[in-house]
Amino acid sequence: xSGAVVEPIPPGTAGEIGRRARDWIPxxxxxxxxxxxxxxxxxxxxVETFLLPKPSDIATxxxxxxxxxxxxxxxxxxxxAGGFAIGSxxxxxxxxxxxxxxxxxxxxxxxxxAANAVPIIAFAxxxxxxxxxxxxxxxxxxxxxxxxxxxxxxxxxxxTSVHPSSIELMRSYAGGEFAIFRRVRxxxxxxxxxxGLKVAAVLSMIGAIVGEYFGGPTNALGVSILNDxxxxxxxxxxxxxxxxxxxxxxxxxAVALVEHFTTGWAPSARSFRSE
Amino acid sequence: MAQVAAAxxxxxxxxxxxxxxxxxxxxxxxxxxxxxxxxxxxxxxxLWETTGWTWPFVVDDTTMPHLHDIVGAFxxxxxxxGPALIHPLLDAAWFTAKEALAGFLLGAAIGFALAVVLAHxxxxxxxxxxxIVASQTVPILAIAPMVVVGLxxxxxxxxxxxxxxxxxLTFFPVAINTLRGLKSVDARALELMHSYAAxxxxxxxxxxxxxxxxxxFVALRISATASVIGAIIGExxxxxxxxxxxxxxxxxxxYSLQPTFLxxxxxxxxxxxxxxxxxxxxxxxxxxxxxxxxxx
Amino acid sequence: xxxxxxxxxxxxxxxxxxxxxxxALQEIDLEIEAREFVSLIGPSGCGKSTLLRIIGxxxxxxxxxxxxxxKAAHQARLDxxxxxxxxxxxxxxxxxxxxxxxxxxxxxxxxxxxxxARVKEMLxxxxxxxxxxxxxxxxxGGMQQRVSxxxxxxxxxxxxxxxxxxxxxxxxxxxxxxxxxxxIWAKAxxxxxxxxxxxxxxxxxxxxxxxxxxxxxxIAEVIEVDLPQPRTxxxxxxxxxxxxxxxxxxxxxxxxGDAARPAAAEDLY
Numbered sequence: 001x002s003g004a005v006v007e008p009i010p011p012g013t014a015g016e017i018g019r020r021a022r023d024w025i026p027x028x029x030x031x032x033x034x035x036x037x038x039x040x041x042x043x044x045x046x047v048e049t050f051l052l053p054k055p056s057d058i059a060t061x062x063x064x065x066x067x068x069x070x071x072x073x074x075x076x077x078x079x080x081a082g083g084f085a086i087g088s089x090x091x092x093x094x095x096x097x098x099x100x101x102x103x104x105x106x107x108x109x110x111x112x113x114a115a116n117a118v119p120i121i122a123f124a125x126x127x128x129x130x131x132x133x134x135x136x137x138x139x140x141x142x143x144x145x146x147x148x149x150x151x152x153x154x155x156x157x158x159x160t161s162v163h164p165s166s167i168e169l170m171r172s173y174a175g176g177e178f179a180i181f182r183r184v185r186x187x188x189x190x191x192x193x194x195x196g197l198k199v200a201a202v203l204s205m206i207g208a209i210v211g212e213y214f215g216g217p218t219n220a221l222g223v224s225i226l227n228d229x230x231x232x233x234x235x236x237x238x239x240x241x242x243x244x245x246x247x248x249x250x251x252x253x254a255v256a257l258v259e260h261f262t263t264g265w266a267p268s269a270r271s272f273r274s275e
Numbered sequence: 276m277a278q279v280a281a282a283x284x285x286x287x288x289x290x291x292x293x294x295x296x297x298x299x300x301x302x303x304x305x306x307x308x309x310x311x312x313x314x315x316x317x318x319x320x321x322l323w324e325t326t327g328w329t330w331p332f333v334v335d336d337t338t339m340p341h342l343h344d345i346v347g348a349f350x351x352x353x354x355x356x357g358p359a360l361i362h363p364l365l366d367a368a369w370f371t372a373k374e375a376l377a378g379f380l381l382g383a384a385i386g387f388a389l390a391v392v393l394a395h396x397x398x399x400x401x402x403x404x405x406x407i408v409a410s411q412t413v414p415i416l417a418i419a420p421m422v423v424v425g426l427x428x429x430x431x432x433x434x435x436x437x438x439x440x441x442x443x444l445t446f447f448p449v450a451i452n453t454l455r456g457l458k459s460v461d462a463r464a465l466e467l468m469h470s471y472a473a474x475x476x477x478x479x480x481x482x483x484x485x486x487x488x489x490x491x492f493v494a495l496r497i498s499a500t501a502s503v504i505g506a507i508i509g510e511x512x513x514x515x516x517x518x519x520x521x522x523x524x525x526x527x528x529x530y531s532l533q534p535t536f537l538x539x540x541x542x543x544x545x546x547x548x549x550x551x552x553x554x555x556x557x558x559x560x561x562x563x564x565x566x567x568x569x570x571x
Numbered sequence: 572x573x574x575x576x577x578x579x580x581x582x583x584x585x586x587x588x589x590x591x592x593x594x595a596l597q598e599i600d601l602e603i604e605a606r607e608f609v610s611l612i613g614p615s616g617c618g619k620s621t622l623l624r625i626i627g628x629x630x631x632x633x634x635x636x637x638x639x640x641x642k643a644a645h646q647a648r649l650d651x652x653x654x655x656x657x658x659x660x661x662x663x664x665x666x667x668x669x670x671x672x673x674x675x676x677x678x679x680x681x682x683x684x685x686x687x688a689r690v691k692e693m694l695x696x697x698x699x700x701x702x703x704x705x706x707x708x709x710x711x712g713g714m715q716q717r718v719s720x721x722x723x724x725x726x727x728x729x730x731x732x733x734x735x736x737x738x739x740x741x742x743x744x745x746x747x748x749x750x751x752x753x754x755i756w757a758k759a760x761x762x763x764x765x766x767x768x769x770x771x772x773x774x775x776x777x778x779x780x781x782x783x784x785x786x787x788x789x790i791a792e793v794i795e796v797d798l799p800q801p802r803t804x805x806x807x808x809x810x811x812x813x814x815x816x817x818x819x820x821x822x823x824x825x826x827x828g829d830a831a832r833p834a835a836a837e838d839l840y
Contacts, residue, residue, distance in 0.1 A: 026402035034406075107304030111312075117552035118545040119504040121416075122519075125527040125537060130332040137331075165661045168629050172655045173678045174648055183674070187665045210416045210508055214527070222417065229420040232428070241417050265665045265706055289592070 053235040062239035069224070069236075073243045076212065076221035079136045080204040080251070083143020088200050090144070091151030092193065098152075099159035099185070116149045121207060124214040133215045143207040147200035151193070158192025159185045194259035201255045205248040316342055337534045345542065348535035360536060364522065364543045371518040372547060374434050375506040378441020379498060379551075385442065386449030387491070391479065393450075394457040407450060416444075419509045437509035437518075444505040445498035452494035456487020492559040499551040507544060519544050577605050578641070579730050579762040580626060585635035587621055587788075594787035595621045599635070601781065601790065605729070608756060608763045610773035610780045612819065614827065618788025619766045620734055626764060627655055627732050640729055651679060653730035654723030658738045660715035662707035662722075668694070669703035672722045679726055693721040696755055713744040720752070724759055731756075731763045738768060745769075746807075749776055753802055770823075774815045775802060782819060784826030791826030794818050 039055050053061075062069060098105035124142050131138040162184055170180045212222025221244055228237035320341070323334035332338060349361040357363075393400040419440055426436040460483055468478045510520025519540065526537040580603035587596040595618040603609050611619040624630045625637055628648040639647035647653065654675070662671045669690050676686045694700050697717040707715055716736055723731060737745040749772060756763055767773050773780045777796050784791040796815055798806055806812055 026398060027405040030402040030406065106301075107308050110301070110305055111308055114549050114552075117500045117503075117548040119500075119507050119548050121504060122507055122523060122541050122544045125523060125530065126541065128527075129530055129534075130338050163659070163661065165657045165659055166663070168624075169655065169657070169661050171629055172627055172648065172653065173675045174651060175678060179678065183678075184663070187663070190665075206416055210419075213420065213508070213511060225417060226420050229424050232425075234421060234425065237421055241421075244417055263665070 053238060057235040058238045058242065061233075061235035062242070065236065065239070068219075069221075069240055069243055072219055072221040072224045072240070073247055075136070075217075075219055076139075076208050076244070077205070077247050077251075079139040079211075079220075080143050080208040080247075082136070083140040083207060084147050084200055084204040084251075086140070087144035087147030087204070088151040088197055091148040091153075091196070091200070092155050094148070094152045095155035095159060095193075099156055100181070105156065112149065112153065116153070120145050121210050124211040127211070128215055134217045136220075139208045139211040139216065139220075142211040143204040146203040146207040150199040150203065151196040154196030154199070155189055155193040158189030161192070162188055190263045191259075194255065194263060197255050198252055198259070201251045202248055205244065205251060209244055313342055337531060340535045340538060345535050345538045348533075348539045351535075353536065360539060364519075364540060367517060367519045367522045367540075368543050368547050370434070371503070371506045371510065371520065372551075374437045374509075374518065375441050375502040375547075375551065378438040378443075378505065379445050379502040381438065382442035382445025382498065382502070383449050383495065386446040386494075387453050389446075389450045390453035390457060393454050394483070395475070400454075404454075407447060416440075416505065416508050419505070419511075423509050423515075433510070433515040434518075437506050437515065440509040441502040441505040444501040448494040448497045448501070449491065452490045453487055456490030457483045459490065460486045488563060492555070492563065495555045496552060496559070499555045500548055503544075503548045503551050519547065579603050579605050579607075579639065580764065581636075581638040581641075582626075583636045585622075585625065585632055585637060587618070587625060587630070587633050596625075597787040597789050599788075599790060603762060603764065605762055606760060607779060608753075608765065608777045610765045610767055610777040611783060612767055612770065612773045612780060613783030613788075613791075613823065614785050616785040616788070617783040617826075618785070619783055621788070622783075623732050623734055623764060623766050626730075627653060647730075651675070651726060652728055653732055654726070654728040656716070656719050656723045656731070656733045656736045658735040660707070660712075660719040662715055662718055664707055666707075667703060668699065668705050668707070668710070668718055671707065671718055672725055674722060675726050689725055690721075693725050696724070696758065697721045697751070712740050713748060716740065716748065717751070720755065724755065724761065727759070729762060731761045733763065733765045735766050735768060737772070745772065750802075750804070752776065757801060770816050770819050771807065774798075774812060774819060775807060780815075780819055782822040782826060784823075792822040794822060 035055055038052070098108060121142060123145070124138070127138040127141045131141065166184050166188075167180060170184055173179075175183070209222035209225070212220045213226050216223045218224065218227070221240055225237050225240040225244070228234070228240060316339075320334055320339050323339075328334075336344075349364070350359045352358060353360045353363050393403065422440060423433065423436040426439075427433055457479075464482055464486075465478070468482055473481070506518065507520045507523070509515075510518040511524055515521050516525075522540045523537065523544075526533070526540055530537055580601065582599055582601040585596055585599040585601075586594070588594045599622065611622060613619050621630060625632050626639060626644060628637075628639075628644040632644075637644040640650075640652045642650070642652075662668075663674070666674070669687075672690045672693055673686045676689060681689070690703070691700075694703065697720055699714060699717055699721070702710065702714070707718070710718070719736070737748050740748065752763075753776060763776075765773070765776060774796055780794045780796060781790055782792045782794065783789065794815065798809070798811060798815070
């Protein structure tokens with residue numbers, strides 16, 4: 001063969017990583033500048049520390065109370081994780097069912113779209129009444145419902161957005177519905193499923209915390225943040241929020257990591273996605 | 276695939292007939308599904324009450340009122356001798372809607388403007404985009420209490436803080452999706468514009484923005500829902516009485532006495548969320564003249 | 572290769588109308604013998620891709636008979652009697668090149684050793700040895716199509732259906748792949764039905780060119796290509812080649828009903 005266009009590449013070249021590190025430099029610069037500016041401005045102009053306390057105050061606040069805050073964060077994270085597991089699991093199951101039995105799926109789709117627009121968190125008082133204010137399950141339920149829809153919708157989209165030629169190809173091999181499902185729809189649905197899971201990961205944490213705003217035990221992060229706000233202890237409230245953010249990002253990152261290892265093959269997975 | 280020749284008038288009439296039949300079937304399926312859900316609710320309630328099962332939660336008229344009781348609650352007076360519940364609820368819904376709308380419009384405008392700036396400066400994009408993306412994982416709703424309580428103590432009216440919250444929730448999806456849309460332009464279309472010596476302004480408004488409209492509408496659909504949620508949540512910690520959030524807090528306190536009122540409030544919340552979403556979807560269909568992609 | 576019936580494809584009175592009322596194909600009669608290379612060429616809307624898919628039982632016929640290897644097309648599909656190559660290579664991103672080629676073999680339940688041996692053989696045939704572990708997106712368009720061809724032939728089908736496989740490639744790659752396809756065809760001894768838009772390609776590759784016309788789709792003319800085998804790079808420069816290209820062009824123009832004026836290449840689109 002004269003002049004191969006592409007050399008046989010061993011998969012997983014390291015060249016990509018170096019390039020990406022350089023891409024991150026502007027972001028790191030901005031971060032450092034941002035924190036520096038924040039600290040500088042609040043110190044120089046003695047800005048009312050109430051709404052935007054100095055980063056140093058927040059850090060001190062966190063350090064003083066790190067044990068209590070960390071425990072609260074873990075408690076709330078467990079609610080989020082539990083809700084994520086239940087909600088996403090059911091969402092994937094529902095997607096598999098609805099993709100298999102398209103008729104029901106078509107009928108339920110408008111309902112699902114409408115349900116997605118409902119403020120689920122407004123149901124927190126009701127779940128509190130069902131399971132008890134102090135019971136973590138009441139917040140887990142909210143998180144679960146929040147996770148259900150994005151996961152189900154995205155997974156369904158993946159299962160049904162297969163290139164028609166792929167289906168024709170499988171038919172040319174005398175493949176039946178099950179073979180098509182197993183060999184084509186499932187693998188191509190994985191990237192979509194992970195998009196949904198990433199959204200769900202973020203939503204689960206938000207759902208747990210905001211659910212706690214409607215009432216919960218004092219050792220929960222949301223309750224702690226709310227109390228601190230109402231007592232005008234903003235540094236500690238921000239410390240709590242920072243922690244909640246960190247857990248949310250870590251959760252998202254964990255899902256993204258799993259995504260990378262299972263679907264590293266997807267070219268689109270390597271480009272920027274937003275949901 | 277063999278390409279179909281242009282449809283004749285009789286074929287077009289046939290197409291429209293088919294479309295009408297499809298719409299009718301769809302409407303019928305929705306009614307059927309709703310009826311099935313109604314049946315599921317009442318069936319579950321009946322079964323759990325008869326057998327006395329307590330998992331996952333105890334079922335009685337307080338935890339799961341009859342659906343017809345919830346519907347009936349709209350006609351009951353909320354306060355002794357006062358108007359039927361539906362009136363104060365609709366007033367509250369209107370109040371919350373205005374907050375959400377104000378925030379939605381503000382956030383969309385800022386998000387759009389930011390995206391335009393980032394689309395034109397690779398450096399700014401590299402510097403700011405990671406934070407914009409990462410901030411989507413910040414529990415923004417978690418800041419709600421602080422913003423509303425804090426600003427409230429400074430004399431800022433409650434509804435303004437809530438609107439700011441809604442704007443915050445709208446701003447990020449709009450910025451990201453608009454940016455994506457602005458950059459999604461076909462390289463060849465860009466070259467065409469350059470061959471006309473089109474100014475950056477022209478390229479932006481005649482090419483990039485129209486090309487990014489589908490992406491923008493995807494974000495607007497998400498943001499519509501998020502604004503409503505943000506408005507309701509923002510009202511709750513500060514107990515802004517006039518809105519739906521305040522209504523939830525109120526009726527939550529009297530839940531054991533009148534459970535149906537809280538449920539009725541939630542129905543109105545759901546209706547508000549769905550209406551906002553529907554408004555955006557309809558606008559999208561009018562602007563883009565095609566069915567919106569099905570899911571946010 | 573196992574002995575195959577000498578008539579690989581036999582079509583009688585085939586008509587295909589869609590539910591929208593469009594008649595894609597009308598009263599098609601066609602016979603294809605073993606080891607032929609038959610091109611289907613015609614303007615948009617003439618039904619050539621539809622015809623190909625009916626042969627492959629991917630779309631049902633409305634009336635008429637379609638026999639592949641002496642059986643109904645449906646049975647032929649179930650018996651894996653043909654391989655198909657699309658314009659889009661339709662490779663699966665989540666499989667390596669090797670696993671893409673072995674896909675039909677997995678469906679046929681070949682054991683691993685046999686599969687690996689055959690994959691190696693096929694990749695040698697299309698000259699892609701060494702690319703087994705690459706992913707589809709790492710390859711150029713031409714290479715992806717070669718993988719697609721390797722996959723289509725991996726289970727030795729008697730019939731190869733190709734739907735504008737080189738349509739998305741540039742002219743030079745296309746000419747190169749044409750040569751390779753002919754070499755593969757000669758080595759594998761299969762029968763090929765090839766849909767194309769390109770008159771020179773059709774003449775260069777085929778033993779027969781079936782010219783179709785549109786609205787409704789039917790066969791306007793069948794032209795025997797009597798150029799010597801094997802075809803070489805210089806075949807395209809022979810006078811007979813040009814004569815045949817002209818015949819096909821005139822047949823296309825006639826099929827469109829304007830035989831009076833000289834056809835030009837642009838008229839095809």
